[in-house]
Amino acid sequence: MASKKSKSSKTTGSDSSIQDFLNEKGVTIQFPEICDSFPIQEITMSSCRVACPAGVNIKAYLGAITRGDFQRALEIVKETNPLPGICGRVCTHPCESECRRGEFEDPLAICALKRFIADYELKNGSKNIEPCKRTKKENVAIVGSGPAGLTSANDLVRMGYGVTIFEELPVAGGMLITGIPPYRLPRDIIQAEIDNIVKLGVELKTNTKVDNIDDLFKQGYKAVFLAIGAHEGLKLKVPGEDEYEGIVDCIKFLRKVNRGERDKPGERIIVIGGGNSAIDSARSALRLGCSEVYIVYRRSRKEMPANEDEIKEAEAEGVKINYLAAPVRIIGKDDKVTGMECTKMKLGEPDQSGRRRPIPIPSSEFVVEADTILSAISQKPYISCFKDCGIKITKWDTFEVNEKTLMTSKPGVFAGGDAVTGPSTVIDAIAAGHRAAHAIDRYICGKPLEKEKSPEIVQRELTPDTFSPERATRLKAKKIPIEKREDSFAEVELTLNEDEAVREAKRCLRCGPCVECIHCIKECEKRMFGISTDKGKELLMVHGLPKNIKLTEEVSAMLNVKGKVAAEVRIEPIVSEVSEEMCRGCGQCESVCNYSAIKVEEKEDGLRIAHVDAAICKGCGTCASVCPTGASHLSLFKSKDIEKELEGFFG
Amino acid sequence: MAKNFIPKIVAFCCNWSTAPVVNKAVESDAQFPPNIKIVKLMCGGMVTLAFILKAFELGADGVFVATCRVEDCHYVTGARRAVDVCDNTKKLIDMLGFEPGRFKLGRFSSLEHKVFEKAINEFIGVIKKMGPSPIKVQRRTTASTSR
Ligand SMILES: Cc1cc2nc3c(=O)[nH]c(=O)nc-3n(C[C@H](O)[C@H](O)[C@H](O)COP(=O)(O)OP(=O)(O)OC[C@H]3O[C@@H](n4cnc5c(N)ncnc54)[C@H](O)[C@@H]3O)c2cc1C
Ligand code: SF4
Ligand code: SF4
Numbered sequence: 001m002a003s004k005k006s007k008s009s010k011t012t013g014s015d016s017s018i019q020d021f022l023n024e025k026g027v028t029i030q031f032p033e034i035c036d037s038f039p040i041q042e043i044t045m046s047s048c049r050v051a052c053p054a055g056v057n058i059k060a061y062l063g064a065i066t067r068g069d070f071q072r073a074l075e076i077v078k079e080t081n082p083l084p085g086i087c088g089r090v091c092t093h094p095c096e097s098e099c100r101r102g103e104f105e106d107p108l109a110i111c112a113l114k115r116f117i118a119d120y121e122l123k124n125g126s127k128n129i130e131p132c133k134r135t136k137k138e139n140v141a142i143v144g145s146g147p148a149g150l151t152s153a154n155d156l157v158r159m160g161y162g163v164t165i166f167e168e169l170p171v172a173g174g175m176l177i178t179g180i181p182p183y184r185l186p187r188d189i190i191q192a193e194i195d196n197i198v199k200l201g202v203e204l205k206t207n208t209k210v211d212n213i214d215d216l217f218k219q220g221y222k223a224v225f226l227a228i229g230a231h232e233g234l235k236l237k238v239p240g241e242d243e244y245e246g247i248v249d250c251i252k253f254l255r256k257v258n259r260g261e262r263d264k265p266g267e268r269i270i271v272i273g274g275g276n277s278a279i280d281s282a283r284s285a286l287r288l289g290c291s292e293v294y295i296v297y298r299r300s301r302k303e304m305p306a307n308e309d310e311i312k313e314a315e316a317e318g319v320k321i322n323y324l325a326a327p328v329r330i331i332g333k334d335d336k337v338t339g340m341e342c343t344k345m346k347l348g349e350p351d352q353s354g355r356r357r358p359i360p361i362p363s364s365e366f367v368v369e370a371d372t373i374l375s376a377i378s379q380k381p382y383i384s385c386f387k388d389c390g391i392k393i394t395k396w397d398t399f400e401v402n403e404k405t406l407m408t409s410k411p412g413v414f415a416g417g418d419a420v421t422g423p424s425t426v427i428d429a430i431a432a433g434h435r436a437a438h439a440i441d442r443y444i445c446g447k448p449l450e451k452e453k454s455p456e457i458v459q460r461e462l463t464p465d466t467f468s469p470e471r472a473t474r475l476k477a478k479k480i481p482i483e484k485r486e487d488s489f490a491e492v493e494l495t496l497n498e499d500e501a502v503r504e505a506k507r508c509l510r511c512g513p514c515v516e517c518i519h520c521i522k523e524c525e526k527r528m529f530g531i532s533t534d535k536g537k538e539l540l541m542v543h544g545l546p547k548n549i550k551l552t553e554e555v556s557a558m559l560n561v562k563g564k565v566a567a568e569v570r571i572e573p574i575v576s577e578v579s580e581e582m583c584r585g586c587g588q589c590e591s592v593c594n595y596s597a598i599k600v601e602e603k604e605d606g607l608r609i610a611h612v613d614a615a616i617c618k619g620c621g622t623c624a625s626v627c628p629t630g631a632s633h634l635s636l637f638k639s640k641d642i643e644k645e646l647e648g649f650f651g
Numbered sequence: 652m653a654k655n656f657i658p659k660i661v662a663f664c665c666n667w668s669t670a671p672v673v674n675k676a677v678e679s680d681a682q683f684p685p686n687i688k689i690v691k692l693m694c695g696g697m698v699t700l701a702f703i704l705k706a707f708e709l710g711a712d713g714v715f716v717a718t719c720r721v722e723d724c725h726y727v728t729g730a731r732r733a734v735d736v737c738d739n740t741k742k743l744i745d746m747l748g749f750e751p752g753r754f755k756l757g758r759f760s761s762l763e764h765k766v767f768e769k770a771i772n773e774f775i776g777v778i779k780k781m782g783p784s785p786i787k788v789q790r791r792t793t794a795s796t797s798r
Binding site: 592620621622624625626634642643645646647649650651 | 659661688690692693694696697698699702705706709710711729732736
């Protein structure tokens with residue numbers, strides 16, 4: 001590391017000390033007079049990409065869509081996400097929450113666009129997929145064929161390893177196929193994307209349960225990835241739970257439904273829980289013809305972990321949701337469930353998860369009648385068979401792993417996805433799959449495991465004509481009408497058509513390694529600064545900068561590492577400056593500025609002077625380069641600095 | 652001409668596409684030619700005749716300008732401007748009786764560190780053949796490049 005640092009400082013002229021601080025976790029910046037500190041970040045990626053656990057290069061593929069190059073868009077997505085059709089339907093899309101356009105109007109429909117390009121491939125026939133070349137003699141065993149297992153298989157086979165996936169069930173796909181119902185995720189989509197991975201040369205062994213890891217090593221596998229998901233429903237822990245018939249675990253229920261069984265579980269159904277599994281169970285029950293479906297959830301709607309859209313759809317379809325209610329006791333007669341006693345709840349202080357803790361309100365009990373109760377509170381992995389293999393297991397019955405490398409306490413055995421985190425999301429499982437694949441590669445090659453693969457440099461895929469400075473409303477994907485959804489497990493949401501996709505993708509502001517003053521959004525605030533120490537300058541982004549920090553002047557601040565002051569730095573805005581005494585008002589700068597940030601204005605005494613609007617200026621310096629008198633210059637990367645750098649080299 | 656002449660090269664790079672490319676080239680290749688001075692600019696469009704001449708004046712044997720592809724420019728027109736500036740510079744150098752081959756413009760996308768490496772090595776090869784710059788370095792750092 002040290003050698004690299006000296007090398008790059010030699011060649012780039014700026015010391016990378018700040019970068020090194022940043023590479024450690026928890027670097028923040030603190031301004032005088034303001035107590036809060038702000039995280040700082042190297043500007044390498046657009047915020048949507050930073051938010052995506054798998055680091056999909058969103059900006060680049062949206063750019064490809066605007067040009068109508070759907071094939072290229074798909075290639076870009078597949079670099080980091082081998083399951084675009086699946087994610088395009090069920091992803092929780094954290095990218096959309098971070099989309100810059102969201103600060104202005106609705107964010108980009110990133111998820112729907114991903115779905116569009118994945119479906120485009122299906123519709124138009126995918127290119128022939130050739131098996132990957134086997135370049136390494138080692139074999140890797142992957143246990144579980146959910147998104148985590150599939151992703152790591154995809155990565156490892158591309159790296160040239162022999163890969164075998166072991167799946168206990170007769171079908172591959174994990175929760176995608178046993179949990180998520182087909183009206184949200186059609187089976188042919190899952191099958192097509194799994195086939196694409198298998199075609200790369202992955203061996204898929206279904207109906208094969210793994211319960212002894214040492215056997216795998218004996219069979220010659222050099223590393224094992226445990227991606228077994230979390231399929232065992234937790235107990236409700238209320239009286240009556242084990243007494244009556246009619247209490248069903250939602251995972252078992254959904255598994256049956258997804259196998260194609262269409263028996264009604266009962267007439268009046270209560271679903272307990274607030275996650276996707278609760279909503280999916282409720283909507284499936286309606287489709288099976290149950291006359292009334294209630295969801296009982298102990299927090300309020302805001303805290304509900306299920307996708308917002310899913311909650312809306314469930315309500316529209318007729319699911320009734322009781323918020324702030326929790327089960328107290330199951331009531332029954334003649335061994336059969338007849339209802340459930342609930343208590344009303346209120347929200348207290350936030351707990352570890354950051355959500356407010358629900359507290360029962362005394363004597364607020366009420367009874368909901370039902371003949372079937374579907375429990376969807378949470379799940380844990382079926383881990384018992386791995387308990388004797390010398391792998392450490394946490395008190396939540398998940399695998400204990402090194403957070404960065406995903407290696408368990410047993411060398412060569414890695415674990416990830418729901419089996420480590422507990423019930424989470426598809427995209428988190430995909431991210432874990434990538435991480436495991438890289439760690440396994442390093443493990444097999446005998447390299448140190450710790451070093452994370454650094455994100456590759458942002459691809460510039462966009463052209464100037466993709467700017468869309470006007471307001472443009474987000475396109476909503478069409479849905480099949482509610483009347484048509486009864487008794488049907490056909491997909492509810494439809495794919496955008498080509499015109500819609502191009503139109504939506506054009507809304508992208510192509511944020512990224514740029515100043516945050518996206519010129520089309522006047523309200524938007526710049527958050528990018530040059531941060532300099534005595535040794536050098538770097539461009540960095542400060543998140544959530546308060547308004548009272550002026551964008552136009554230099555401020556000193558403290559750089560904190562893990563809460564401790566590490567260095568004093570100066571923060572300079574990168575904007576153009578015009579020295580009034582040198583400006584001749586020729587207007588050259590005005591004609592080259594792309595953002596109309598610089599204007600020649602007449603002052604009271606009749607002098608014409610260029611004036612820079614710091615809020616709009618992106619600091620590119622194009623104006624500085626055309627200024628014939630040298631009046632216009634940049635406050636960072638100044639001409640003087642550049643000369644000094646040159647002199648330093650030759651002097 | 653000295654056989655073991657190592658040319659001094661100055662490379663102006665834009666901050667967005669090419670600076671990362673250069674860093675990557677330097678990091679990934681231990682053999683990356685050592686005597687290259689990389690100067691980061693916010694935009695390729697910021698490179699000026701003055702900077703280029705300054706570099707020669709200070710003793711550079713060759714100057715390389717690396718910008719984004721024209722259509723990829725972060726500032727939309729910056730890379731196009733760099734092309735104009737470089738064309739003019741070439742003409743001027745030629746008029747001054749200085750080999751125009753000592754100056755080169757290259758355009759790269761942010762993933763092309765291999766291409767960059769190749770281009771810069773080729774450039775060094777050309778300069779090596781030309782030999783050291785004919786400009787006698789005068790140590791007068793007070794002279795400014797004021798435009
Ligand atoms: C009803 C429901 C709806 C959901 N909706 C969404 C959603 O809309 N969006 C979203 O992002 N996420 C959603 N999720 C969560 C998401 O499906 C999971 O987070 C994700 O599938 C986890 O992936 P995984 O690879 O870790 O495990 P899984 O997908 O659970 O796969 C694990 C696989 O391992 C197999 N296995 C287990 N033990 C063994 C063994 N010993 N030997 C061999 N094979 C074994 C299992 O059979 C299974 O196929 C939902 C989950 C459920 C239950
Ligand atoms: S506008 Fe485009 S690049 Fe910017 S955050 Fe949204 S999707 Fe990403
Ligand atoms: S630096 Fe100059 S050209 Fe670039 S945006 Fe600012 S005023 Fe305009």
